[in-house]
Amino acid sequence: MRLNFKYLLLFFIISVINIKPQDDLQRQVEFADNLYHQKLFYDAITEYKRLLFFDVNRTYSFYANNKIAQSYKGGGKFDDAVKYFKKAELSTLDQSEKFESKLEIIKVNILRETTQQSIDLIDELLSEEKDKEKVKQLDYWKAWTYMFANKWEIAYQILNIYPEFSELSKYCKEVIDEKYSVNFAKLLAYILPGAGQFYTGEYLSGAMSLSWNILFGYLTINSFVEERVFDGFAIGTLLWMRFYRGNYQNAERFAENKNIEIANNKLKYIQQNYQGLKP
Amino acid sequence: MLKKFFLIILLLLLADSLSAQNVLFNSKNRLSFADNLFCEQDYLRAFNEYREYLKFGYNDTVIFKISISLAQMGRFSEAIDYNKTLFGSLRLSEEAKFEFYRNLFLSNRINEFKYFYETDSFIPSEKEVYLKRMLLTSDLLSMKKYNLNLDELLKAFPRSIADTLTNFYKRLSFPNQKDPMLAGIYSALIPGLGKVYTEEYGDGITAFLLTGILTYLAVDNFNADHKYRGWLFTGLAAYFYAGNIYGSVSSAHKFNADLRLSLDSDMKIFFNKNNYFIPKPRFICD
Structure with a gap:
């Protein structure tokens, strides 16, 4: 009986010693998670790094790297976020976790507007992927990439394939419809100075442009009519042409700026109001 | 017997609960984690961890590493303050003094550098050449051509860069300027x-x-x-x-x-x- 007690005691001590480090790590996870949920990203990163350092069995390797990356992302440090999402991807053998890490990298690329990197990664995944659900997810993020790159037409084409994304595709359509045609604005300005600006809603600028062109056009023609060729040439080239060129350049610039404004406003609206997944 | 057994269990549980909060945060673990951060070049976190570690007791190596972390982050003034505290250290006095000069040089506090350099009679000979390099580099970078001597410059730096230094010296001393x-x-x-x-x-x-x-x-x-x-x-x-x-x-x-x-x-x-x-x-x- 005495011997049994000794063994029991020894067993208990060994159990406590073995369980304890795991228990410490679990407590560390909770501590770091708590900081993360409070959005104290700097401290959360420190504690997840501590967890990684003491986690000799690499039990929390994927989790901690992923959380560090999320914290960096939350703090706007996108390059560091990508670095840790890659570490997370490398630290797991689970294919769904690997896929999740890659999606996160895509999302960070969308946010930091490294469009080509995002598209390359999506295309690479699409070429290997056969699971329809994952293909749909990849297409979804591809559309987001194009939305951030101000290529709403392509985003709309992608989203329009899937009925689930109808809300987002509707937003894309709205942007396409609201946008001004830069070429049309320029063409109008070529035909009638100021008309391009009127088309983009810049009425004062349009009226000014029209007035200057009428004035200098009149002076130029009048000089030629009165056989003051040199004056006509000088006014025509130095003044009339200058205002005529300024007119269509202005129309083009107004249309481009308005389009950027429309796209940015819509993107802002979507990020604030859209209930689906966002980068 | 049973009494003893329960007493031991109780003591174990008590010890466990007392140490529960602190295992990853004890002095040894803090130091090894800080060293890891230092090696990962995460100097801000390393600096914070080393400072926490110092609450357990004085350690000149840690203070030295704090000064390095600060210097790596470009916080030279703070690094210099930490360097100064190690001038009396038995093991790291020379290293600290050298880092002190390096930090003065990197933060462009050349007048202070010169003042200490001229009045300091305890500069180790093996470091002398590096301090000289810092002074000459500072003269070159501040384009003080009248302070520079090509022979002195070539003597202070490795032979492999003699051509580059000569080129810099010529461009500085005889610039192809337009009047x-x-x-x-x-x-x-x-x-x-x-x-x-x-x-x-x-x-x-x-x-x-x-x-x-x-x-x-x-x-x-x-x-x-x-x-x-x-x-x-x-x-x-x-x-x-x-x-x-x-x-x-x-x-x-x-x-x-x-x-x-x-x-x-x-x-x-x-x-x-x-x-x-x-x-x-x-x-x-x-």
């Missing part, structure tokens, strides 16, 4: 020539053509008895002529400034890339 006055005179004699002298060929030709055409138009209009147009073009020609002289003088100044900027940038890139030919601080991980 603004001469540029102005050239442009006064022939419009645009000053610009050609300052290697702005396109501008020179444009100035020559524009001033020439306007002068011709002025003369032509006077000859045709168009006085108003004659005076108008005379005014314009005079305006462009004066502008061309002013532009040539400015262009010469800009040329000289660009020359200095390009030399400054070349030297900074070269020295920075080679870590100023000073050994890395101790404890820095490769």
